[in-house]
Amino acid sequence: MSSPNLAVVAHAKDDLRLDELPEPTAGPDQAVIEVAYGGVCGSDLHYWLHGAAGESILRAPLVLGHEVVGRVVTAAADGSGPAAGTPVAVHPATPVDDGSAPFPADRPNLSPAGTYLGSAARVPHTDGAFARRVALPTRMLRALPEGLPLRTAALAEPAAVAWHGVGRAGDVRGARVLVIGAGPIGALAVAVLRHHGAAEIIASDLHELPLETARTLGATATIDARNADAIANVHADVVIESSGTVPGLASAIRGAGRGGRVVMLGLQRTGEIPVLMSLAITRELTLTGSFRFNDEIDEVIAALADGSLRIDPVVTHEYPVAEALEAFRVARDASVSSKVLLRFDEEA
Structure with a gap:
């Protein structure tokens, strides 16, 4: 008999x-x-x-x-998608064009009527x-290459968010980059930048x-x-702001070099916030938003499979789903945890 569908x-x-x-x-x-692992995201905590x-x-x-991975137990009746037994990662977005607002056809992540799992x-x-x-x-399903552990692939979705954010900065080869906030997304941005x-x-x-996680990556x-003085003296070509805080955005602008680019990857609180706009203007900074991702998850999976993207150290804790409440309590404390995984499959 199957275990209860918790x-x-x-x-x-x-x-x-x-x-x-x-x-x-x-x-x-x-x-x-059959879900094997799920990563606790900031939105889940909120x-x-x-x-x-x-x-x-x-x-x-x-x-x-x-942020989930697992195995297909029953394939789709219409013959689409992976066969039963295939390990898969999940792209959680559903773009919807309902005519409410235009968006670029090649950037479906900006679809205003789109939906996202767990939203x-x-x-x-x-x-x-x-x-x-x-x-x-x-x-939504992405078949995983042979040999890629499900536990590693559990980070494919947040790594795709980081990959998209770094992509919004343009070509970073040879660049001096400052990452503000080294939580799970910031740490993954470090790995992608490398x-x-x-x-x-x-x-x-x-x-x-x-x-320490950032250094490892x-x-x-x-x-x-x-x-603040040390950050202001970085003079970065590119800054990835991944804290999603008002002080973090101020630090990002202060740490950017003249003519630099600040990618706002962390989602700020709703409503108006104070911004060091005069500094951004006089330094001719480019402030760039970054929201979710498109098909970058496919590039992430390929890079994980060939070993060129190393992200395993981002995972600091793993709990069985029966201990989900404790997992969430640990995940909320950034001083003791980075990415916390839930294990749904008892045999994973």
Whole structure:
């Protein structure tokens, strides 16, 4: 008999539960996936701690999770997608063009009506995949190369976010790059920058654990985020702001060299925020947004498979799904954890 289909569900602010779901029912173009691992993301934490992630407000219970890998247990009835037994990573986005606002055809991540697994942006909410078994459209599935461990591939989605953000900076070969915030996404940005040939990678954070992770992944130097003078003296060609905080954005602008580019990878709080705009103007900085990713997940998977992208040190903790509440408590503390994985498959 199959184990209960446990799922991690946010019911409201401070109300995170392990619920037992019915077995998934797949549509013709959907496969049933047995989830092996899921990574706890900042948005998952926000739904638990605040009942919202930015402007996406919980109005009903939401199955969390969009960083997932697993195996196909039942292939799609229409013959699309991978066969049963195939290990897969998941691309959680569904671009939708409903005519509400134009967006570039080659940048579907900017689709205003698009949905994302584990998101309360729309009503009804789009349930995520933090469950032992889920039915997903085959277009979301990426077959994993032979020999790529599922535990490593569990980072493919957040690594694709970092890959997209670094891509927004342009060619970074030989560049001096400053990464503000060395949490999971910042650490993955360090790994991607190293892969892409950056000459110097300086990482900044408030805590020693993320700084040590950044050094392990290829940072050539690290700075305590409270050392404003040291950050201002970096004069970086490119800055990746991955903290998503107002002080982090200020540090990014201060740390950028004249004519440099600041990629705003960390999502700032909703509403107006103070920005050092006069400094950005007089230094002729380019401020560039970065939001999710498109097909970069395919490049990430290929780089993981050939060993050119090393990201395993980002994972600091792993918990069985039955201990999900403890996993979330650990994940919220950036001084003791980086990426926290949930293990759904008891045999993973």
